[in-house]
Amino acid sequence: MFTPDFAFGQRGEFWDVDARFVSRDNFATVNDTDPNFFNFDFGLFSTALGGDDDDFWGTYQASGVYSYEFFGTGSAIDFYVNDIGAASGFDNQGTFTVRLFREAVGTPEPSGAIGLSLLGLGFVAARWKRK
Numbered sequence: 001m002f003t004p005d006f007a008f009g010q011r012g013e014f015w016d017v018d019a020r021f022v023s024r025d026n027f028a029t030v031n032d033t034d035p036n037f038f039n040f041d042f043g044l045f046s047t048a049l050g051g052d053d054d055d056f057w058g059t060y061q062a063s064g065v066y067s068y069e070f071f072g073t074g075s076a077i078d079f080y081v082n083d084i085g086a087a088s089g090f091d092n093q094g095t096f097t098v099r100l101f102r103e104a105v106g107t108p109e110p111s112g113a114i115g116l117s118l119l120g121l122g123f124v125a126a127r128w129k130r131k
Contacts, residue, residue: 001064002081002094004042019044019066019096020057030060041082044096048077 001018016023020043021030032055033039043054049070050056057066070077079098 002092002096004092015042017042017094018061018064020054021060027062043082044079044098045082046077046079048075054082 001016004015004017014024015034016027018027021027021032022034022042023030033041041054043057045052045054046056049068056068058068077100079096081092081096
């Protein structure tokens with residue numbers, strides 16, 4: 001979560017921004033863009049994932065944790081914060097943490113397949129014995 005640099009000078013308001021949403025009241029209400037600042041879209045963007053918008057993060061999450069499933073192409077993935085000039089003399093405050101996970105893809109272990117087969121045979125035998 002971060003606070004944009006110009007929020008300090010705007011009527012004493014402090015804005016908070018998570019990966020996609022902006023709020024002026026500690027996330028009691030949220031907006032995708034800030035309607036009081038020319039509908040500026042704050043958030044964590046990625047050219048590789050979302051192009052010029054941050055909508056790929058989905059709906060608001062009170063936990064502040066967002067996830068996105070992406071099938072890699074072997075190219076780098078970039079992340080950036082949409083920002084304006086530091087007119088207030090301050091700079092942005094806060095951080096975003098991005099964690100990338102590689103999904104393990106493989107075939108089932110032979111022992112698991114054998115166990116499922118035996119379980120199926122046991123079910124068939126029990127049904128056959130009942131008749």
